Amino acid sequence: MTKSIRARYTLEFKEEAVRLVTGGERVATVARNLGLSEQTLHNWIKAAGNGGLKSSATPAVSAEQMEISRLRTELSRVKMERDILKKAAAYFARESL
Template sequence: MQDNVQMTKKPRRYFTDEQKAEAVNIVKQSGKPVSQVAREMGLTESALRKWVKQSQINEHPRLEGELTSAEHQELVRLRRELKHVKQERDFLKKAAAFFARESADFTS
């Protein structure tokens, strides 16, 4: 027999960069474990661990394979720009093919 327990999903919370930095500073300055600070601040432990790790990467960007926040933002911007340029290129290819057909039809 199944219990009629409804699993309600908590709404996703969003935090500003300042809020994240404040939480990370509390972890660094207090010397308390991440799990304890997360509980005290009402955060998930995994989110706070991620913020602390990203802070460490930003402070010491030479860790192999890890991107700083600035590098990540630039990567996102460059990917968006590349997508736009590819769309423009594809449009120009189609336009060139269209006008080549029109020109061939006109000369015939």
């Protein structure tokens, strides 16, 4: 059984989709053009009518957080390379005796 990944949309995307429908386009057409299910779009329209349309996208990541993540990834790669080189050096040192 394949586990599906739930899509997340920004508030601006949702508002634009609702605006297209309230502007006179059909729900089915807008949903198909945006790659949404009709039910999702209906839910957004209903939420917008109740004033509860919210963004489900994750908060923006700052530049510092991105840099920290990149550095952590690089550190783990360098540690792995170091461990491999240690083992290789030990192996070749034993072989030359």
